[in-house]
Amino acid sequence: MDLLDTTSLYCPPHLSPLLILRIIQLSISHGVCVNTAFGFACFSALLSNTDDLHNAYKYGNFALDIMRRMHAREKYCRIYPFLFSSVFLRSNRMHSCLDTLLEANREGLKAGDVTCATICATIYCNIAFRCKKKLALVKKDLTDLGREAKVYRQESTWNLVYPLEQAILNLMGHAEWPNLLDGDAIPDESLERCITNAKLAGTDWLLFTLYYFQMLVAYLFDDIELAIKMGEKYIDLDESLHRPHKGFVLLSELKFLYCLTSLAYARNTKEGIWEKHGHESMERVRKLAKDYPSSYQ
Template identity: 25%
Template structure:
């Protein structure tokens, strides 16, 4: 009854006055709500204020509401409400004026950077590219561009172009003073592994978890970008991944542990197992990664560590089936935190590993179909293609194709997809 009375009263308000009413409601809510409650009612307050922003002409007031939209967007982003976050960030940007890069640099930078992230997470790639370009053109320092570059990397991955993602990562690393050999030789790889081995010589691997926290801005930016391209390098240029893993470990030992150090330790452990054939040492680095992930308690970090360790390390010493529960946890952590790149790799592993472990094909075909649909929804085109290949393989094995020796069917056609597959790899 109360809601109906409110609706009736609202209907009686003249259209020309409604904007002012919403604006006043928003101001009253903001002023009369305690700071503790304000965080809980943030969306309600900002939504009311946004209705009436065209009535506000004083730029200082518009800037304050832009800051509230920034907070609302960040809260929505944390809750994986990406479309809502994008809307709030865009509203905040519209409240700024043409001089905002000069007069409100920090606010303008963070709104553009956050909007770019929300844009790629919600699939607005053209808008994301426009926002990234604006940051690259206006930012005062290289460090101020790192978040925008990271969004560009993730957007290329979402669009199924890992080569461009890797190119963008190497570009910003160069700007940060880090030069990596794009096509490493065997000698380059050997030199990288030897340098890293010398870094922890005489140390107990398990003690690396107690390194101090990494605090210097440049190493933090570098390890963030390395973490963004390490998976891509594995797909596009595996030898380069070895150097990236080594660089991440070197940075951590020299500058302290960051959230992405756990991925560096896991990737390095993978190299030790698969390249160096030192299973014991690789396994210890894998355990170090998992223990650090547990200590840091970060869902994005947890997703990456669990995937890398369970897909690339654990199976050297344990049965493949023992990794399935951890891989499922990794997938869930990735979905819940917006870590869609590694969530996609988790989906891949949760289908291919059971296939190699001998799971019953009817059940596995249904499971693969579910994950293939899920990876499409989070815009992971490359992984979705890999899963289509597997699902078609299963259909072939079950006699549901014209020629079981060729991947040509309703889900995948090897003749049509060959050139695209070569381009992705």
């Protein structure tokens, strides 16, 4: 079971569901173990991705119950990323996820599962950015956790946080060009170089993150044309992968931001196509508001 657990994290994405279902099958046939909680947590995330929110929430809580009954604290950092990057973000308030993810990060480091612990830290930083009151506090958390990631040589995982850090610097007034995601936090000499390197490395989630945060700061600082360009790139990448990411908060926010950006661009250009895009995105946002009642108030 440990082998199935670990392999499902690092195998090609299209094989992962098979391994997850095998964990559940073995648990039903031979009894529950600590890996059962991981299997049901992953299954919960799969259900969330297909919009079966009722069962996703049910099996997510079932996974937590198994984990707590078995006192499997070493599994926190593997289970929580699946639940708190999709399932519980759609059913609970974002604030309620913060302390849990920090706890998972600490327990993962104690258990030596540093990669999964760092993933918990990246999710924590992204949620904190969205719901903490002061950016300075988020920046401090991000700096502390980033220093920790370097100690454990998890720079490749922590790369997902660099775009967020630069966006925070832009919003705090610490960037020469606030509408551009370029600055001290971006490890490459420019955003374009960073995007090129991400494409060459095949790191899709880093590309998603770069496109999203560039779109965000461009929109906030009234560079609507650049925001539209980044939004289109994000959508093209998502469609090219043929992998739905409905359960993840980033894509949900992209739809909302794309709606605002399209309507603003339509107002500037007087082109009806962008107004149409804006209203289509608005319909998607209305659906999201039903799915995420705690986050879309």
